[in-house]
Amino acid sequence: MRILGFNIGRRREKALNAVNPNRGGWLRIMESFTGAWQQNVEVKYDSVLSYHADFACRTLIASDIAKLRIKLVERDDDGVWSETKKSSYSPVLRKPNHFQNRIQFMECWVLSKLQRGNAYILKQRDARGVVVRLYVLDPLLVTPLISDDGSVFYQLQSDNLVGLGEPSITVPAREIIHDRFNCFFHPLVGLSPIFAGGLAAMQGLAIQNDSTRFFENGARPGGVLTAPGSISDDTAKRLKEYWDQNFSGKNAGKVAVLGDNLKYEAMRAKAVDSQLIEQLKWSAEVVCSVYHVPNYKAGVGSMPTHNNIQSLNVEYYSQCLQVLIESIEICLDEGLGMGESIGTELDVDGLLRMDSITQMDVLDKAKGVMTLDERRKKIDLKKVTGGDTIYLQQQDHSLEAIAARDAQLIAQSQASQAVPDELTDNSDDDDAAALAQAEQRAFFAEAMLAFQKGLAA
Structure with a gap:
């Protein structure tokens, strides 16, 4: 069977086993902290994605890398890399597939890696075996497999957008570009930064949700209705329902008339006491740290006071983007089958402008x-x-010319020492004239040397 330009066949002679991220050891429960599973503290993936700091970091990194132009470069005999064009590589780098342009494709690649720790790119070949299309797959629809002899395969679920109509097919590793990072538990399974920053994001969301409920109640805290004597449970339930229906939510702020010496006492920790703003800022800073993004880039905290944009961008590039960019370049070089003298390079001039x-x-x-x-x-x-x-500038001289001048001066000095003492008693004017003549000869020697080099070139 031939799908997307490569042959798909059933392998009966080898057993394929799904990758175990625990490497065959004890089953690991991924807790945000020790005892979180027993306390029913859950880090919800979709909720973490909606946290403002996490969203800002992911979209910032993805957009900054996506805007970098992908260059095809070739190394000449002098070891210098310069941009070039090749019919086997340039078209797919310029237009990866039929429904995405270069920026959309690269943004999808980086987001998949940041959110799931893995980016799977399926290659489509033509009759010549040249890669003509690249598709970023949904990580949830891909399962790495390992055969008995250690060969790597990938099981792909149905995805009509990329042309996978079969319910499930298995392809060899050469047909997949697998970009991954943070492979803590298995070399074929990457880990998202959400693993480390998920709890901080959930804490920030909890603070925001609590503040939302507070302001939905008219910025008035909940409280306790107290009576001077004992009351039955039915009476307490009736008073609570009456109070909730008439004096909370949209009805907060209405005038309540209390009898029988009933008193209402507010019961809520003050924002200052709970350090609400500090806790919210801290949770956002933790999320930024796991993505290695400077806080001010994600809108957390103030921007540094020194006015050097390039140094700030260089810091952001070196601690956050460089390893992601280098990984993409290597994956493209190996995935497209490029040799040692040709490769891809993301143009970082736009980033470090x-x-x-x-x-x-x-x-x-x-x-x-x-x-x-x-x-x-x-x-x-x-x-x-x-x-x-x-x-x-004219006063700049080559090292060869300076060496020739020094050699000439040394030779003249040695010749003058060989002259009898009665002939070496010259005046200061004669020494100055000799030095001027030596400098003039050195200048002409340099000019002749440069002329000869020009003729040789």
């Missing part, structure tokens, strides 16, 4: 190592006549 003043200052200082056209390309300007030359 400097302010205009700093950018122009850096380009001006780079004129000794970059041509004018290369510097103009950084700010999206076209080439100009004579722009393919590196310019240096």
